[in-house]
Amino acid sequence: MASSDNYSARHLSVLEGLEAVRKRPGMYIGSTDSRGLMHCLWEIIDNSVDEALGGFGQSINVILYADGSVEVQDDGRGIPVDVEPRTGLSGLEVVFTKLHAGGKFGGGSYSASGGLHGVGASVVNALSARLDVEVDRGGKTYAMQFRRGEPGTFTDKGKKKADVSFTPHETATAPEIVGKAKRGVTGTRIRYWADDFIFTPDARFSYKDLQDRARQTSFLVPGLRITLRDERGLPDTPGAEGPHEEVFQHDGGISEFVDFLSADSPVTDIWRFQGSGSFHEKVPVIDSNGRSHIEDVQRVCEVDIAMRWGIGYDTTLRSFVNIIATPKGGTHTTGFEQALLKSLRKNVESNARKLKFGQKDKLEKDDVLAGLTAVLTVRLAEPQFEGQTKEILGTPQVRQVVSKVLEKALNERLGSTKRSEKAEAATLMEKVVNEMKSRVSARMHKETQRRKTALESSSLPVKLLDCRSKEVGRSELFLVEGDSALGTARLARSSEFQALLPLRGKILNVQKASISDMLSNAECAAMIQVIGAGSGRSFDIDQARYGKVILMTDADVDGAHIRTLLLTLFYRYMRPMIEHGRVYAAVPPLHRIEIINPGAKQNEVVYTYSEAEMTRLLGKLEAEGRRYKEPIQRYKGLGEMDADQLAETTMDPRHRTLRRVNIEHAQAAEEVFDLLMGSDVAPRKNFIIAGAEDLERERIDA
Template sequence: MASASRPTSSGTGDYTARHLQVLEGLEAVRKRPGMYIGSTDQRGLMHCLWEIIDNAVDEALAGVCTDIVVVLGADGSIEVRDNGRGIPVDVEQRTGLSGVEVVFTKLHAGGKFGGGSYAATGGLHGVGASVVNALSSRLDVEVDRAGKTYGMSFRRGEPGRFADSGTTGAPHSPDAAFTAYETRSELPVVGKAKRGVTGTRVRFWPDRQIFLKSADLDYDQLTARARQTSFLIPGLRLVLRDERAASSGEPVVEEVFQHDGGISEFVEFLAPDAAITDVMRLEGSGTFTETVPVLDDQGHMTPTEVQRECGVDVALRWGQGYDARLLSFVNIITTPKGGTHVTGFEQALLKVFRRQLELNARRLKVGNDKPEKDDVLAGLTAVVTVRLAEPQFEGQTKEVLGTNAVRAIVAKVVEQQLTERLTSSKRDDKLQATRLLEKVTAEMKSRISARLHKETQRRKTALESSSLPTKLRDCRTTDVGRTELFIVEGDSAMGTAKEARNSEFQALLPIRGKILNVQKASVGDMLKNVECASIIQVIGAGSGRTFELEAARYGKVIIMTDADVDGAHIRTLLLTLFFRYMRPLVEAGRVYAAMPPLHRIEVVNAGAKKNELIYTYNDADLRRTLARLERGNKKIKQPMQRYKGLGEMDADQLADTTMDPRKRTLRQVTMRDLEAAERVFELLMGNEVAPRKDFIIDSAAEVDRERIDA
């Protein structure tokens, strides 16, 4: 195994503790920015903007902010203003710093760790504002609180004072002279605020030492995000102002987004097709408990059990189209890869429609078929939102929700309210429910028809052949879960098996003699071999790398050969074919070996009572059975029959002993040790003769000579 950072041959003395680096605070962010924002291109720059916007949006989520303004400045700056409560300006006791400095200079610091300031937020990890500060050549923040305006500036995360700070109306620049605070930082009062007015203004210049020169803000993406946020927080007024082209004489672009209808309007905006149903709004909540580490007064993390409330708000409607569009959010943060809330929504959706189709099966003529998820989602446009404190996301990018308890809460709300809507006695609701159930039924029937057509075509075109082998005696049902393919040795056994089988689900394929040893042969030779090609063609799932287990036409493949040495050899050759070219079939446990009897004992009963037939499957079984009958003073008709082949049985005997599922015994072929199986097949069936010769010589003493037909 290769090791990382291994010292050179000069010895371990050249690699000591002095070679280790400990990155403190925001220094780590500047050293490894990709860890915090994903990349240093446009995507990372947009992520920085989202972090600041989301802080303002969290105030709106808390119900204390109604206006957010985003300004893209002509000087390369980005400004976000809100009329929320304003960042705390008092001194934080543990650090001795103002709240503003703590938020913008300390990683994992903020008001979203269970302190009660926010019930639901998009920011969770307390690194957003401080990361943006660390990656900005300049960041200015102003806070309106208690009739005063407080201001503070930072250069690449370090607090201090720019020469142009406090100059009203004068342009600010990251290139202005900067003086860092040497002993104690300050949060000066820079102005007056109107009575009762609160809010925060953050303006930052992305550091071009960090970001690529080509990295620029995507206005269209920003517009889409602003519109989306205005849908998710009804009543929030979001203004975008783009001044970047003003220096070249172009007009300033300004857009305002406000949607009082919330996600119901969002669904109408997203829907691409004509509606089958009105927009349905499903709302509710649930509680759950979880154990989380909480910072106590001594600065220690203490595991504490807390009760959470999860609010669920879903808007959905079905249209005449076939495509589905589902957007999901947690505290207005989009989760493009879903998570537990989406899983709960989809599970409830499927459960409701399966139940409704079952109740209306006769009217809709669905029989025993059940809809799948794609049948229900066809034509659906939906927005799924949940709000809860401290949700568990997978990583800082928050693309997947991981809080497990949310799944059951969402599922319960959706199941209960959607069922009420679909079973409502109101005239309009009944009409829409009928149209919707008919649409889902049509989707289900189309899917089943397409699958049956595909299976029919596959049966016809397996191995590029237009028809299955004429010697195949196929079964009638197409239910793969029930079907069985018997590979029968010889035409004489085939004749008896045709009468013994249940033609509803049992198919027969005879093979003549011993098939090709595919362990030695090439793929081309294998496909040219009539018997091998017939088996692959009949199973219908391809071979080798192209083998598709789901395409197999039979649920069980049963090798039925004579109970002699030749039968064992044929069985080994067939297993070699399955192992080499249809291994998933073996791994899935769908290959079996039939166990035909070796002897038949007829016990003579006294009087008119019918004689009893007993079958034994090997010599040891025969000896035990004879001893038992002898102890019971049973008379045995002589001579006892020893079967040399399946063809010696009549149909009733073959059915009772080998083919009837109620009476037969099958041996399932398994591969518990893949490497051992590979070695055995190569030893017994491979090209190397010498190892096989040694194996035969070494194992000769263990052979039961009575089993050899000679």
């Protein structure tokens, strides 16, 4: 702030509103940590995006400097520099020092914009130790500088810093002309240093968040080119080794956005629905005398929706108002979900006989949202948000507009007589009905979750050899390959806490099968019933009957295939079991080597788990001059082991080795499962051919 000896009425007029921002920044940016720091940057970026939305710009550059400052450049019209008649100040000073001032009030410049409270630039200025702005307009380059919201001049020349001498302007001063701009070139460049007195010491700009936001915006504003440059050299960032630059530009709009967000195999193509609706809204208006009165204003709301269903059950819904994300939803998402449920209920009921949909059956919201990836955008002037952070849309009339647009378009699509669209609609309705049946089935399964005593009846599969313990955390369920292995495992297990469920052959590949096929498959249904926590969206990890599920298959290629099929089932329909680290793969040995000890000393038995390990052991024994019995026993399957051998090597917690299955990168895991187990054969063939050169023939167990 200015020192006491030059503090004047000029400072009072400038800082009148901005002092409140500095005293209570959380009211304007949510918090003073990294989240609040990023919110300030969004405010500046969104102003540039609004110019592009209005058709006045095509590129935005964001630069993160090593000194902690950030610069946002655009090729929009440039902030006005002429005198604003009411205040007698330049437009540039008004924008950066006056709250609720700018082109977004009065409806003259922006019909629909992101920063609607008009406090964005001025709040960022108030919370900055220094802010420099340059504007290209009319063949000239204008500049202004501010310290903590106050206009003035810094004394540094050349390389700019935040902690240098500053002289505040004693009177209203026009922006300084610092150069010439090329004919027809316009734009704005804003560089600021966040104030260390306001933000916490650990507050940092997140390149990942910036990257996600830039990509998202490039989808929402087709043709807009956003360039990010990170010069900070921070560890664990793409620019750790030197300046890093990325460019984002997408011309396909939100249809391309849905394609980017979709991870699973498609059930439908990407559907694009657009429409608009009008409504009346009562708003306060201030007349020329400064008096407020209520006026009835007609608003137009434009709706744009892109959506597709996949074979999975996760829902991804991104909603936006004037390209500003609303992660907590609002009236537009409520209207979207209502129309979706109403339309699908109507169309499913009209096809009830073909879909085997009973009169007592009823679709719920979760059934129609399963596997849906959608992007919903609405554009309207002066939307009502809950708070400056704009996370929830509050305009009540938008719900009805979105609902009408989507319901009409979806009914037309689902009732289409075109062959391809009709087939898609039938597949979608079948998926939705299957989701409903899965939910009902899961509820029925929960009735058998409680452990039964010997005197109680149980509807669990007959082939399940359950354990006696009722402690979920201690109990283990072994999924055993084949009846021959079951016989050995039955003798090797500890019946107190180890349960066995034998699997007959290779189970269904659920990556390619429908939900109804999965539920009707005996092996899949038995596993879901025995684990007892449901499946898909209705899976409840707290209801699982076992603390560990252990996949125990033979140590050959068939065993590896069965293990992959089982993991596909868990990943697709019981994913929380993997996410919570409760799925394991047993590691049975490949060889049993009996080392001959001299004299009466008992021979030593060593198990090896790979050809390489066996070769190393035999080489070591030969070097030491020790002998071993030949031939070396090679286990082709679990059934070849004696019970004590299986217990010692694979089942006894004191000696066994288990591999925990986890998901470090869900997107990568989804791509791998789709590659190895999905319906598209060509990528899998290419994968096999590409890896054929690296395969050693000796490793094939044939």
